[in-house]
Amino acid sequence: MSDRTNNYLKLENRLKQITHLKNIASLAHWDAEINLPTASTANRHQELATLAEIIHQMSVAKELGDLIEAATQEVSELNEWQKANLALIRRTYEHAQCISPKLQHSYTMAISECEYIWRDARKNSNFKQLVPHLNQVFEISRTIADCKAKHFQKDPYDMLMDTYEADSSAKEIQEVFDVLKRELPKLIEKITAKQQNEKIIPLSEKIDINTQKAIGLHIMERMGFDMDKGRLDISAHPFCSGSNDDVRLTTRYNENNFITGLFGIIHEAGHGLYQQNLPEAYRNQPVGHYKGMAFHESQSLIMECQAGTSLEFIQYLAKLLHDNFGLKSPAYSAENLYKLVTRVQPSFIRVDADEATYPLHVILRFEIEQAIIKDRVQAEDLPNLWNTKMQEYLGIVPANDREGCMQDVHWSAGLLGYFSCYTNGAIIASMLMKAAQEKYPAIKSQLSEGNFQNLNNYLNQHLRNLGSLKGSTELLKTATGFEKINPNIFLEYLTNKYLAS
Structure with a gap:
């Protein structure tokens, strides 16, 4: 010493x-x-x-x-x-x-x-x-x-958000969300009109939980997740916890729709890859920890949405299901699976929502949270407030509170100020993938082989390995080339993916 x-x-x-x-x-x-x-x-x-x-x-x-x-x-x-x-x-x-x-x-x-x-x-x-x-x-x-x-x-609500994203403010987030509130409804309308006459084969055969877990573990391995330093279990709400070399992931399965459990696994494995690739030398120090939850969510969402729902990865998944798990019906073809995972339609459950409507679920919660803190809204007021905003933003109203204001664990777990990180993370993920593909143009084609190596290389070098060394603005610039979260890149990504062909 x-x-x-x-x-x-x-x-x-x-x-x-x-x-x-x-x-x-x-x-x-x-x-x-x-x-x-x-x-x-x-x-x-x-x-x-x-x-x-x-x-x-x-x-x-x-x-x-x-x-x-x-x-x-x-x-x-x-x-x-x-x-x-x-x-x-x-x-x-x-x-x-x-x-x-x-x-x-x-x-x-x-x-x-x-x-x-x-x-x-x-x-x-x-x-x-x-x-x-x-x-x-x-x-x-x-x-x-x-x-x-x-x-x-x-501001009191800003201080709650600061717990998950240092120095963030409701005002800055609202500016980003205002762009999404203005542009997303028009985009969603165009996408749903385009998809209206698509023929989709529903997934009719049940897949038992053990088989679904085997599929998920295979994908986690391809993603680069180290199972010697982690594990996968079942919980009421999917989550990732633990430390660098002891990462605990969970998901929940639906025997009638394996996509729910699998993409829960891909999402949480994205979090896990961030944890496993933080700087080892400072693993027990704040500088070696992750840089806020928006960046953490960007790591889960770049895997779940940018990579996981790409046509290239779905082609790999379809081949895997056919060759390794005997799922050979037309419902499990790449063409049909891609239609299923890119289907855009308003729905009640946030974690199952498509990437186009998902931000509206987050904006709804962001606004309710501010009412809870600033306006002293009480718990008993939530069902009516929730249903009113669901009707306003998504045009649907849940039949019960299980599908409404009680679906997420966050508020019960005290995580007020967290939800905005999901959509900020989705935007950062689109910015990251854009930058990663500029450096490694073959990233998408590699996904058709289940190869995540170049994507992981980029994320490790420009974000994960840096821990909390840099401030949020500097880290965003290092990782994406932009100093501010840019919702227009996210909107451009959605437009190209859903309307270009």
């Missing part, structure tokens, strides 16, 4: 301890979703709350603050990565100072209980069962937002 960086290295060691505890908490949460016996739930809530409280106490400790100040005196001796890491540690410390241990404990307990209730309430489409628990999450989230807003002199 160099005397000239002694305090900085002590600081790194403290952050390493905090990261390890966060990784353990992530595994405990994963276990609760996948394996936990029903009667064990209450105790697990307490365990997670205790762990979160310990992590929070370490994150706000005066000793940590003193180390940050001492390490700052050594900044001239630090390399580029260490300087960026120190700045991120200071930023995180300031954010953590805004939340008392008592508030952190209340928040963790509330979201643990609410998420558990959500699973049962969603299954039975019983929104009333969820309401009191959801209101508690909303109230604590407002308190956290107000505390941070007061400290940083920013």
Whole structure:
């Protein structure tokens, strides 16, 4: 240990301890979703709350603050990565100072209980069962937002978004979303008119879950996901969690439509590839973590949509299903599968929505979240507000709350401010693929062979391997050539894909 960086290295060691505890908490949460016996739930809530409280106490400790100040005196001796890491540690410390241990404990307990209730309430489409628990999450989230807003002199909802995308603002996102709100309905109308008379063969034969998992594991391997450092399971809502060499993916299967489970796997494997390819040397430091959830979603969506629903990849998938899994009926031909995965039509469930209508699902949630935080909208008001916006944006109204305001786990899990990352991620994904194809023109043709190597090479070099070394604007410029999220590139991509032929 160099005397000239002694305090900085002590600081790194403290952050390493905090990261390890966060990784353990992530595994405990994963276990609760996948394996936990029903009667064990209450105790697990307490365990997670205790762990979160310990992590929070370490994150706000005066000793940590003193180390940050001492390490700052050594900044001239630090390399580029260490300087960026120190700045991120200071930023995180300031954010953590805004939340008392008592508030952190209340928040963790509330979201643990609410998420558990959500699973049962969603299954039975019983929104009333969820309401009191959801209101508690909303109230604590407002308190956290107000505390941070007061400290940083920013908008409360912006502070919630800042948790997932540093320095983002509702105003900037609204400018992007306004373009989509104006242009997407016209584009969707043209696409649906074009597809109206297409002949599609429905998938009529059931595919058992074990076979679907085998298909998914094969695709994950082709994508470059390292199964020696990860696993795949089933959950009520697909997700990716874990750390660099222990990535836990989940999906949910439908025996009558294997596409749902498979593309859930491709989406989550995209997240997993980001995790597995973050800079190893700084894996336990903030600078070695992913750069916000919009970038994380770009990694899942470039795999799911840009690559996964391309004609070239579907040609590979059809051959795989025919040769390896005996699915030889016309329904599983490349032509028919491509029509199925590129079918555009308004639907109720966000995670199953096509890429053209998907942003409208996100905009709806983005606007409702602001109403929850700014206008103090209560949980009991959600069904009516949700259905009104579904009618306005997609022209349909769900028959029940299971298909409506209760479909996502995010609000029950306290993830207010997250949803905009999905559409920002989709736009970044289109920008990334455009840049990647300019460097590697054969990317799309390689997908017809199940070859993701050049796509992964580009993403590793220009985004994944960089962790949080750069600011969001600089990273976006490095990865795409643009300093701002550009919705017109996304709209151009949709137009070319769905209307050019």
